[in-house]
Amino acid sequence: MQSFLIIKQHKTSTFAMMPNKYEITYTAENHYDHWVYDAYWQFLIIPMENQSQFGVEIEFYNSLYANIEYSTNGYGFKTIRIHPKKKFDNISFKANFEFFKKEENPFNFPLDLDIFKGYQMLEKLDFKISFERFLKATQFTQLEKAHETMFIFDPKTSIFDNLQALNHWTFKFIQFKTGVTDVDTLLTEIVLKKQGVCQDFTHLFCALARKNGVPTRYVSGYLNQGSGFFGDSQMHAWAEAYIPEIGWKGFDPTNNILANINHIKVCHGKDYNDCAPLKGVVYSQGKNQTSHTVTVQSQQ
């Protein structure tokens, strides 16, 4: 499988408050050695609509002209499903998304919050129940006992400051390197190798933030790589942590930054498993060619 990802950013206005117009193109190609008689694909690649992203327009094409179905997955995120009705050995997909993205100030919250109150909230049972899903360890966010205390929050500084420190710490701890890990690599191995890609940074960040009692979720999306950010995978991944009285805040440990206008969110979940951009069920014998190539472009 080959996929190409192109992001175009149209400069629509010089006013800072005006949203930017984005255009993302996603293409993928699959070749099979033998006929495929039945197959289903589910794409989780549509930019979601939220406060800062809106007006999403979708164009989707597949080379077999199979019916395109829009649905939602188990967590309510928009999906595209394809189920060709005839046999094939070759199929390509192309998606085009156009939307607006607005700059948001990551520090748009009161700075005089009571630090102690925040930590107190984290300890409340009702809070733990409400955020249960993003507090538990999952397949990809499971650390070995000895590693669970690798990063301990300083209770004297705010949760936000601690998360920023964790963001920085994760960025330093893992060296960005492709080809060392894949989508199945577990944290226990990454912690020892200290190398990996955005997924691995994000999983480690999530695991440690959760261990410190902060609800944290894995975010899958696109990164507009205008100025040399790391994000060399099919799609980018970062994290969102829930800070009492502030809400969800995005952290990109791969790049040691807070999520900003360049982070285009598709969906979130407990870990990669909830967010896999492409899931396929293909009934075929023999091999298929799967090589991933990703190109990310931005136009200023």
Add this chain to the structure above:
Amino acid sequence: MANIESQIFASYLRNPDLYDELYNREGKISEVYQKLFNLYGEHSISDYINLNSKAKSSFFNQGITFQVYDDKTVQEKIFPFDLFPRIIDANEWEIIEQGSIQRSKALNLFLWDIYHDKKILKDKIVPLDLITSSANYLDQMNGIDPPGGIYNHISGTDIIKHKDGQYYVLEDNIRCPSGVSYVICNRTALKKALFGVFNHYKTHAVTNYAENLLDLLETVKPNGVDVPNCVVITPGMYNSAFYEHSYLAKTMGVELVEGRDLFVENDFVYMKTIKGPEKVDVIYRRIDDQFIDPLEFKPDSSLGVPGLFAAYKKGNVTLANAPGTGVADDKAVYTYMPQIIKYYLNEEPILNNVHTYHCSRPDELKYVLENIQELVIKPVDEAGGYGISIGNRLTTDEIAEVRKVIKDNPRKYVAQPIMSLSVHPTYIDETESFEQRHVDLRTFTVLGKDKEFVLKGGLTRVALKRGNLIVNSSQGGGSKDTWVLKK
């Protein structure tokens, strides 16, 4: 009548330590069994040998079999059937029936709660950990309202009669409980073999299960559907319960489908028929959660239907039981049943729970580790009697081993006092005579929108190995026809 007794129960050895349902407290044949006992006495042991082998070959010829997997071979086996029926009188049955319904309803409310407001957790009746650490809790079910508000449409409740003459629940099975077809087969087989005995008892029929099940499935149809199209989905003919799946489909008069017979289009489910696609509205599924939809759960599952969960979430198809019911099937949840019943129904539990020690709690873990000899150790998430250790059957080395296994993963285990299952006269092939064997009872409860039904019969399972307490078919258990007497 003395000579009658000498004929067939002459060699029947009664262990006074066990609760034998044939006898009353005074040690006499209990009243409900008196007539049956006399009637059976009119036959000689050679009649039984003959009837027994005929009944066996009848099961075999009808193909009422299940498959057992060894290392390499697949063997076709019949579920051994015993000719001596178990009788439950109307008063005792009333308790069992009401108790089973009570539990099903409470579990249903529990499931609704933990997939919505989670009040029971907030009120600290059950610990949050019970859900976060359960492999069967499905995050995707959060906020979904299943049609009719029903999660556990079909429950199988495993009940035993203890030494004290009281009924205790051992397990609530609300994933895909099986065995109901055997209830009906056992009745048919016994009627064929010994029709005469039925003339002397007023026994409830058991053949009305399928019609009740179909009625139930129709009460939980998706919104906007007039006459729902119901199907049964099976993992396929190599599944050990395939006979039951085909039996249920056949008696309900609905299609028995496999995953590959269905497909999802625009979030509606269709089956592939000789006349093209036909919409499906209600699916009685006999496939576990993890296998129902490879796009949402286990990606390499070929048993399920890609896109099924999305269709379910949209409310376009009903799944029975609902996905995610398994969390309440967890043996750790079982231990909170008395509290759960009280919390939601404000009632006292009708059926007893066996006291359970949670190895996840340090003080209880300590007790368990020190008293393994007197306890049954069970993994919380295994079905079919696998992984169970019975303390007083273990050697010193084995105890040490069990101790280690528990210590390594305490959350995975619970322990209960060794319950003494009642015994029942059972015909034993090897000795060609009746002997005492331990029995339990699985009742089948069907819960619909404003509808509930308990099959008046249930499956009496019998541990055929002498002294064995595990009655599951995969562990060498058999079964008996179970008569519920009319008032």
Add this chain to the structure above:
Amino acid sequence: MLARVANNLFWMGRYIERSEHIARYLNVNYFSSLDAPNQKSQNRQFVLRSMMFMVGNPVNDEDQVLNEADILYKIGLDPNYSFSILNNVKYARENANSARDLISTELYEAINKFYHFVINYPAEVYVKNGLHDFTNNITEMTAVLRGKIRGTLLHDATYATILMGVNIERATQITRMINAKYNDALMAQGSYGDKFSKSFEWTTLLKCAESYDMMRRYYKKAPTSISTLEFLILNPNCPRSVMNALNQVNEHVKVLNPEKRYNKDSTAFLIGRVRSEYEFKYIEEIENDIKSFIENILNSLDKISNKVDAEFFNY
């Protein structure tokens, strides 16, 4: 009815029918050869070769000496030989299993008993002196199955599907037998002046098709090549004839697709076309070139089966 299940029922019908024909072919050929009027027909090698030819596995090497016990075992009870009766019965039951909710308890039980009879039949008894008992039981049990199919199933799409399978298979097996015996008759001629047209093999063929008595009653003469072929191929009243089978298939396909409009791509159209071709055939046309006739009919039956598959079972 589910497409997959329909496919299973169709093949269940075919496998039941196939086991019957193979069993009878073994029985009739073996026992009639024992006192056949000429040496060739009496020759055991000749009979064993004919059996292998009929199941579609001809032995071409003239010098190879076939072992009776081996051949009988292979065709009867060899679990590793996919054409064996044992495997046919096994496949029939497997297909029945996955359609179990649709067929009657009585039919299923009969198939199941049939299966247990075959897989429990002791191979050493069978090759030594059980050939008659075994094959006779097979043919009787298949007759019971036919009765159960007819008498315990609703005559709806399920029934039509099974009978389509049964009849397409019957036409196929009858044609295969004709092919095998035609081949035998060619080889047996010459010895003792036995003419091809009056070959002893035609009697054997009719018996293999359980049609000898019917044929004698109809023609009141000893069978010849032409009368035998006419009877087994063209006579619509002979329940074993190709024509009769095609007529039935034609009836049953209408249950599955009652559409009446002109549709040359439908199965019904193809069956009707093939049926009409044989309805108005001169037997002389067939006799002139039996070989191509056999090839043509097998070809047509194959096409019908594929068409059924594509129209009704493909999913």
